[in-house]
Amino acid sequence: MDQADEPLGGIDTSTTPTVEDFDLDAWLNGARPSRRSITLYSRGDLIGRLEEFVSLIELADDDEQRQVIEIAAEKVQHEFLASGQVFTVEGRSSEWVKAYREGCAKQMGLKLGVKTGTVKDETEYALRMLAEQVVVPSGMTYEKLKRLSEIAEPEVMKLITAQVAANTQAAATVGVVTRDFSQGRSGLDPR
Numbered sequence: 001m002d003q004a005d006e007p008l009g010g011i012d013t014s015t016t017p018t019v020e021d022f023d024l025d026a027w028l029n030g031a032r033p034s035r036r037s038i039t040l041y042s043r044g045d046l047i048g049r050l051e052e053f054v055s056l057i058e059l060a061d062d063d064e065q066r067q068v069i070e071i072a073a074e075k076v077q078h079e080f081l082a083s084g085q086v087f088t089v090e091g092r093s094s095e096w097v098k099a100y101r102e103g104c105a106k107q108m109g110l111k112l113g114v115k116t117g118t119v120k121d122e123t124e125y126a127l128r129m130l131a132e133q134v135v136v137p138s139g140m141t142y143e144k145l146k147r148l149s150e151i152a153e154p155e156v157m158k159l160i161t162a163q164v165a166a167n168t169q170a171a172a173t174v175g176v177v178t179r180d181f182s183q184g185r186s187g188l189d190p191r
Helices: 024-029 046-059 061-082 094-108 121-135 142-168
Strands: 035-041 085-089 134-136
Touching: 024 085, 035 142, 061 085, 061 094, 085 121, 094 121, 121 134, 121 142
Parallel strands: none
Antiparallel strands: 035 085, 085 134
16 A cells, blocks of 8 residues: 555554644645545436336336336446446645646646636646546556546546545644444444
8 A cells, every 4th residue: 555545644643643642744744635535436327218118107007017117127226337437536725726727827828817817728738737646547648638528527527526625624624534434333234
């Protein structure tokens, strides 16, 4: 496991330090940028079919017909869910974002900004920055994000939402931090 993936970079968090013995430098050495994850689905085309199944199930005349439709719907649902891939975005500072924006404008001749910017250039910049921030899966590029955007733009928008959260939201404010992961205590069903 990469040290960046270990809680607080491998720092022993089993004891609560007092003000007198708190080592701020050690704490800062263990600090890591926020990461946010979201599942993207490559088979959004199956949602329409699943919606059809919902209507067919509601209109089914008898239990046997309904059961046949439910079995078919579950197969399509499984295919959709199997197309999911978790993507993780690592947060960047506002200074990094500003410098990256200026670098894109300069190096690639992009016209950015309220008065002079173009939608095409703003989109290219946004996808290039997003590609820089995707850490899982590895190998993300502007070209791959552009391709996904042309196929399933809402999935890219989900990734941008995770990017904005990683860049701006404090880690402890995320609801998952306080979630009870124990199925026995929380009553969660793993299905």
